[in-house]
Amino acid sequence: MKNILLITKKELASFFQTPIAYIFLIAYVVLSSVFTFYIGSFFEKGQAGMQAFFQFQPWIFLLFISAITMRMWSEEKKTGTIELLLTLPFKELDLIIGKFLGAFLFVLISMVFTFPIWISVNILGDPDNSVIIASYIGNLLIASAFISIGLCLSSFTKNQIVSFIISIMIFFIYLLGGTNVVLDFFNQNLPMLADTVSSISVLGHFENFTRGAVEIKSIVFFLLTIVFWTAINYYSIRYNKA
Numbered sequence: 001m002k003n004i005l006l007i008t009k010k011e012l013a014s015f016f017q018t019p020i021a022y023i024f025l026i027a028y029v030v031l032s033s034v035f036t037f038y039i040g041s042f043f044e045k046g047q048a049g050m051q052a053f054f055q056f057q058p059w060i061f062l063l064f065i066s067a068i069t070m071r072m073w074s075e076e077k078k079t080g081t082i083e084l085l086l087t088l089p090f091k092e093l094d095l096i097i098g099k100f101l102g103a104f105l106f107v108l109i110s111m112v113f114t115f116p117i118w119i120s121v122n123i124l125g126d127p128d129n130s131v132i133i134a135s136y137i138g139n140l141l142i143a144s145a146f147i148s149i150g151l152c153l154s155s156f157t158k159n160q161i162v163s164f165i166i167s168i169m170i171f172f173i174y175l176l177g178g179t180n181v182v183l184d185f186f187n188q189n190l191p192m193l194a195d196t197v198s199s200i201s202v203l204g205h206f207e208n209f210t211r212g213a214v215e216i217k218s219i220v221f222f223l224l225t226i227v228f229w230t231a232i233n234y235y236s237i238r239y240n241k242a
Contacts, residue, residue, distance in 0.1 A: 003090050007098020008105070011072070015106045021068075028064050029113045035060070036117055049127045053117060054135045054210050058175055058202060061146050066167035068106060069150025070160045072099050073237075078158040092237045096230060099151055100144075107143045111136070131212035138209025141222040142202055146171055148226040152233035174202045 015021040035056040076082035085095060121127050150167045157163050205218035 003094040004098045007095055008101040011099050011102025012105050025110050028110045031060050032114050050121055050132050057139050058142055062171045065146040065150050066164050069103055069154055070164040072151055073155040074158055074160045074163045092234055096233050100147055103147045134212045134214050135210045138206045142206055145222050145225040148229040152229040155233055155236040
């Protein structure tokens with residue numbers, strides 16, 4: 001646990017050592033606000049709620065989390081510091097979990113800065129805060145799943161841009177399965193696969209949280225996604241060590 005905390009502190013601190021991290025944070029908050037109040041037509045609906053905010057979060061994460069995870073292993077490989085890390089008395093899993101937690105905490109901090117939106121909604125109306133809390137939990141689970149994917153993909157290349165682009169592609173596939181276009185296609189042409197496609201879609205599980213339903217099957221889906229990509233990441237790092 002001590003080693004994990006050391007790596008977590010190192011990774012979290014590294015985010016704030018350059019202005020880019022602050023740019024990412026500001027961009028995330030600004031985009032979330034714009035999508036909530038303007039593109040989401042918050043004022044035109046005349047109903048206080050954060051549906052628009054959470055509706056666009058997975059798509060914002062597609063870019064945001066790809067950007068913050070693209071360097072986490074790629075930079076280590078490019079600069080050669082990965083060899084140094086692997087010679088230190090750290091287990092591979094310690095390094096992976098530490099990096100994961102560092103990125104997770106950065107995303108969590110970014111989410112905290114969106115709380116003024118939640119406060120504004122409560123000032124303007126009387127939203128169901130239990131639904132908002134459940135939606136934030138779902139938001140953190142999506143972020144965690146995407147972090148594990150982005151972190152894993154970063155371990156396969158020295159090029160941050162390559163990692164960024166591949167992460168976007170994989171995230172998009174996870175999101176695409178929950179869109180109406182894809183679901184309608186399967187319902188009309190391959191109805192026997194419609195439920196399967198829906199069950200592996202991030203959006204399908206996230207919608208349960210945005211309705212205020214914290215379902216065990218959705219939590220299990222996100223946890224299994226994290227474990228799956230973490231396992232691949234582990235063997236990728238083991239291969240580098242060998």
